[in-house]
Amino acid sequence: MNLFHEKSHATTRRHFLGKFGLGALALSLLDGRAASAALSGATSDPMAPRAPHFVPRAKRVIYLHMAGSPPQQDLFDHKPKLAELNGQPCPDSFLQMERFAFIKGHPTILGSPYKFAPHGQAGITTSELLPHFHSISDDVTLVNSMFTDQFNHAPAQLFLYTGAPRPERPSMGAWATYGLGTDNSDLPGFVVLVSGGRQPDGGKATFGSGWLPSVYQGVQCRTVGDPVLYVSDPPGMDRAGRRRSLDALRDLNEKQAAYFGDDETLTRISQYELAFRMQVSVPDVMDISKEPPEVHEMYGTAPGKQSLANNCLLARRLVERGVRFVQIFDWGWDIHGTGPSDDLITHLPAKCKEMDRPVAALIKDLKQRGLLDDTLVVFSGEFGRTAMNEARNGSTFLGRDHHPHCFSIWMAGGGVKRGYVHGATDELGYRITKDPVHIHDLQATILHILGMDHERLTYRFQGRDFRLTDVHGKVVKALLA
């Protein structure tokens, strides 16, 4: 119900005024959530930590999104048959009832130009483009049987993050913080980091709050300019000056609180104090220059740059400090093969080089700090890519078109299996043959790992209880250790 926010403030008032006990108060307000779950939290701050529905496997999430969608056939889902049939027309059955974003006419099969081999104890077979990933593949669950309903970037990204292909609904990180609050009130609970120079295709709705209160929207932390918008004091004002002015502000606000008796004023006073603390804590967490050289070496980071490597290190620093949900977008994975800047031979290896080392470093770093056990890391694009060469307008560069019927993602930490491959596709990697996992199933599973029942985490809007998984989704128990 939308009263949640206002009522939670009403609770704040009572809390501040001390007229009522802390008590049950606004507890039934997290609509759809069992009151018993909220009982343990029992405070008014909408970002205050709240107990989940049941014992969680992970407390926080780092979601690594490769915007544009990397080709599964060249990285994770080994298909020797494709190489065998390379250059031959694809089977007619591939074209029946199909719409493609760009492919026209009868395309030809495209075998992966890259070698695959098994790695680690579990022997997960992956591509030579991911040498660092080989060293962590014993820690991951690889899902080769993901599928989606959407075959264009923006709708597919929105579908993945909001459960619906058009912008309007809350995103996964918003649901997570709505359900659980956050563990560090000096930092935003849901942080978004972007690299590759572009926002995701789906725009801000991929990390928005939809019709949830806006307090749950993802806060984009930037590596260039203010890390959070307006976190810096104005030119000519130093920290001591800001403190002096906030002292005056608080004194006057307290007078006004007494005059009007409106507890919203008290909430506001506390939000200004929090803002003051964030002015220190946000730049502090965003400043990776203090990390020791071996950490920079591990991640391949260079302070002051906008890069996926920097963002991976930042993600670790953020979850270490209790941020609930870190959403990373890296732009540039849309491997169509229209030219050297988006092809399989030049561009894909370059992107993999940027990604592979820091992503593997993130897993190792979380592990060595004991954070991997209760942090879930997810790596995905928004859909898959075709088994056929796109050859748009007769392009001679190799590339693959959008493909919703199957793709690969992986997960690590947070109580998912280690060194496990889930699901399978046919020999041409065109359709799923075993254990399909739909986007709504993935969402249900992520919420489950966080200790929430996706059918109970609801929000009433326009007369209906909405949830991340719409009216679908099953937890994929097989992924859990």
Add this chain to the structure above:
Amino acid sequence: MLGVGVPRTSEPSSNAASPSPTAAGPVDFNADIRPILSNNCFKCHGPDEAKAEGGLRLDTLEHATAPTKKNHRAIVPGKPGESELIKRVASKDDDVRMPPPEMHKTLTPAEVATLSKWIEEGAAYKPHWSLVPPVRGESPAVKNTAWCRSFIDAHVLARLEKEGLSPSPEADKETLLRRVSLDLTGLPPSPKEIDDFLADTSDAAYERVVDRLLASDAYGERWARLWLDLARFADTKGYEKDDRRTIWPYRDWVIRAFNSDMPFDRFTVAQIAGDLLDNSSDDDLIATAFHRNTMNNDEGGTDDEEFRSAAVVDRVNTTMQVWMGVTAGCAQCHSHKYDPISHREYFGLYAFLNQTQDADQPDESPTFMVGSAEDKAKLAALDASLRDREAELAAYVAKNDTTDAGKAEADRLTKARDAARAEADAQRAKLPSLPIFRDLPPEKRRTTKIHLKGSFLTQGDPVEPGVPAAYGDLREGEPRNRLGFARWLVDRSNPLTARVAVNRCWEQFFGTGLVETVEDFGSQAPLPTHPALLDALAVDFMDHAWSMKQLCKSIVTSATYRQSSRARAECMERDARNRLLWRGPRFRLDAEMLRDSALSAAGLLSRKLYGPSVFPRQPDGIWAMPYSGDSWVLSAGEDRFRRALYTFFRRTAPYPSMMTFDAGSRESCLPRRIRTNTPLQALTTLNDPVFVEAAQGVARRAVREGGSDPKSRAAYIIKLCIGRAQRDGEAERLLSLYEGEIAHYRANNDNAIKMATDPLGPLPEGMNAPELAAWTVVANVVLNLDETLTKN
């Protein structure tokens, strides 16, 4: 919690224990029973005939008393003991009990008792209150008649007296002036307006102010802001590419419509079907851009029909929500689970809106060129001349004359062509073309079919245009097209439109609607706090020819509105959210008002009206979008300081401070902004260069206009920002801040210059940097005071 007994209205009595139904009078279906059934049963046993689990529907008496598949009777009127419904909801057995365990819902013993009592009393069903057209009843009798200024007050007071509460005294004049100025115009009063009002001690002083505000241009801008949220107005097309769209003339039409007090019924018909009116004017065509604000997908490989269909769905949902407070969207995929709209009826609505020419094309056709006949004629002439120049050049090039003279001639003709093109383009730029509604010619009309499970790809039976039966029907003789539909929306027989409109208006003034869910008046919505008042307002609105200004005036002149907003402990305990209106409204200003107020206090706000959207200060990097080279280029001069509603709105990257203060993304209709209170808001009003610039402006005004004594300047800053005299030692506290700051900045002149001038600009003649910097810090504090950010 629902008050189960008397009074049968939503909320309050909240903390006080509600009398149990067994103790009070007869059970009322709408107040007591429908919410229980709707919340717990209708999802599987409601109006959705396809669902009707076990063959049971509980939404009508006829269905509920009919034998189910297992030959049970859910309800046997007068006999709760024989009613399967009671057996099931009261059962302790998981296999028997309803709702089933996976629903995570269980009825309370009190709810079961209420259901039993209702069945015992005969199980009378009533249509949902919102389906019965409003009737204006007698104003209720009250004890404190002296307090009442209008019928509004009688309704409010009657409820307060019933609850044993009393209204608050009238707010002081300064508070009231600021409140009503912000509410009617979105702008705070100027110092002169404050002085004038304080000086006018006549009884009519307040009403004079109200009339002045209603007559000002700013009124239309303020109310357009609200309407633009509903219209999902934006300057881009949305989806991935999110290219620019020229549609600002529609925004200007809305402002003008409010300013001219266009009756709401005409306002409605123009937007839904202005193109179908006899002799429709240019303005009528521009108005139809309301529904061309739907998103347009230019991404490669998309199916235009999919996105055309998505736009029509959006139009159906938006129309039903904006005018009727009906959440029709559910019925796109299946019959509505709570409200009486079947899947088929949904597509009856869809059919009304399915005959327009637009089809998700990149050029957004059909479009309409806005401008005078003279300007259009001039463009036509320039275009003709351009064609002539092009023809001349082409003819000459065809001769293939390669001599020097020939090349010179080709050069001359090329220049002539380019000049003609530049001239035509310059004229075209004066004549914006915006997307509008036009119907398809009769031979190209579409046949509307049900979209099975909401998918445009799997279509079922054909459907004729029509409105859901429960809401009435078009008047006899009306065309069964968009125009007939538009007129039906504002027909007096329509039970919802006037109620929804007055409720939305009420919410703007009081922060919460009489029906809290302004977007949903259906079965799942909370009941109105003051149902008779809602109906009286609705009828009064129609009786005054749907005049929005009259509606606003009747609200702001009521004693209810004029109350002080100071809390009283005894009332806070009973009704902390002020749903009973025992005090005046107090809540944070919306995003646009915050910005406009700060710029206004600073004397920076431009009062230029209308025109293309503008680009005020925005941090770098907000517009880094895929597939777009478009960039944010800071507007020059006063366009930097226009009212917030003129700010260019890009759907995938909205203006950041607006988003922080709860504005939506304008991707779909936003009937209600949920207010939040966050640290990011504090950072914005403290540090956003727009607000720092405003603080610098306020500081300069204080030095210029606030007298020479620092204390009087501090008081003047309060007057500029909060519209009242300083109180309770506030000026002294600001003065002590000022003294500390000026000492600090005297020792740091470089910082003083930055604080006083970045980004507003060089120090004015005769002002010194440390002094101005110190006043800027003071102004920054005052602009961030709770009372400044709040309507008091």
